[in-house]
Amino acid sequence: MILFKAAMTVRTRFAPSPTGFLHIGGARTALFSWAYARRHGGTFILRVEDTDVARSTPEAVQAILDGMRWLGLEHDEGPFYQMQRMERYKAVVAQMLAAGSAYHCYTAPEELDHLREDQRARGEKPRYDGRWRPEPGKTLPEPPAGVAPVVRFRNPLDGVVAWDDQVKGRIEFANAELDDLIIARADGTPTYNFCVVVDDWDMGITHVIRGDDHVNNTPRQINILHALGAPVPLYAHLSMILGDDGQKLSKRHGAVSVTQYDEDGYLPEAVINYLGRLGWSHGDEEIFSREQFVEWFGLDHITPSAAQFNTEKLNWLNQHYIKHAADAYLASEVARRLAWRRIDTESGPALERVVTLYKDRVVNLNELADTVEPFFVEIHASAEMLGTHLTADARTALTALRSRLAEVEWQKPALSAAIKETCAALGIKMPQVAIPLRVALLGQPQSPSIDAVLEVMGRTAVLARLDRYL
């Protein structure tokens, strides 16, 4: 059987409006759209919905692009900017006006406000009453002089609009619930619901994957598509992501940029994995790479209900990815972070070796940078720490150890033996020398295996640091 591949090619899009950074909810929507296109060998399109001139900014566009790049969600086409497609929208509006599927409305905004107030007072759903809608046999009011009209879509009066939502199942709306929405403002600029329809049509979008706050827009968009004689794409509405506290995420409450996760020490692999698992599942699978996710991803098995963000689980994944990351990769991440602190990692022990020591002991990259830092800067234990750990007995032990360290072969087994011999000679236990040694070298009583620390730090640095206290 021969299939028309071109006709079946999946085309998805991510269409953020540049009024702020890319937050976690938008990132998941982008991830799912991207993954769906990748899964089916399709095309992923980035479209910037910047028709709200008052609130859109170039900085926000850049922030979104940065977020996408950090997550590794590369688009195949675009970014397209709606502001650059004005001519096309205006042409379609003119076409609809000519065809009678849209009409001019001269109702002033204040009049609309009154109308809505009255309707609410009566317990009705606020909506435009169709006073300028042309009907056979109906006499329209005389257009007021000097008033620029808006253009409204002539929505069907009865019947239902329905679609099989790919995540929520069949959804139906009675046309009677829908009013005639404005598709072009008085100044001639088109509005959101209209631009989306024209763009999705022009760009050949086959699957609209977006946030579930758009469910109510869908029937209107479908009606416009019908009026235009355009094909109706498949819709998949993703439920929202709630904050860690179960509250809705908003700019004022909890919403942060995905790039903030970078600054906070998260690996993009961990964020992708976490987001992929939030609201989607593949049986009991918890840990999967970006590639594995793409291979498994589908629109079925997406949860229709809202999900609460859980930082603990993200941390767990981040820890996992750090533990399993290549040392060179980790070293470059840590170097970048230490550079933020103006710490030079070029001199001193090989960063990769230090990172190896700590990678399975931390949950994020900043913490890794914290633990690695003492290897590259002169650190001094606090007076309290010294008082507690560098007692007279401890100094005696360290002095004894120092003479062995001065000549021992600088390899873990020999270093370990030197410590054990010192303990045996003095009749003390391991911790009695290992802990003061940690404090002297790193300024803190915990560290990985002390022999490993010695080996990586190097003889010169170890002896120099010890001598400060002996």
Next chain:
RNA sequence: GUCCCUAUCGUCUAGAGGCCUAGGACAAUACCCUUUCACGGUAUGAACCGGGGUUCGAAUCCCCGUGGGGACGCCA
């Protein structure tokens, strides 16, 4: 108010009428490992919102409540 969506452990979820004594993961607790702190391992507690149906049988299907969310803009 009206319309739309939604409901399994604290959290993310598995579950497509019998496989469910409801599984996994995070988190929690306990123990083990250990030169410290972690890591790791083992174990334990923890859920089908309520009420009606349908059916021999319901976490799964239907209806009604209730809770939660979204929308009702010349915002997107």
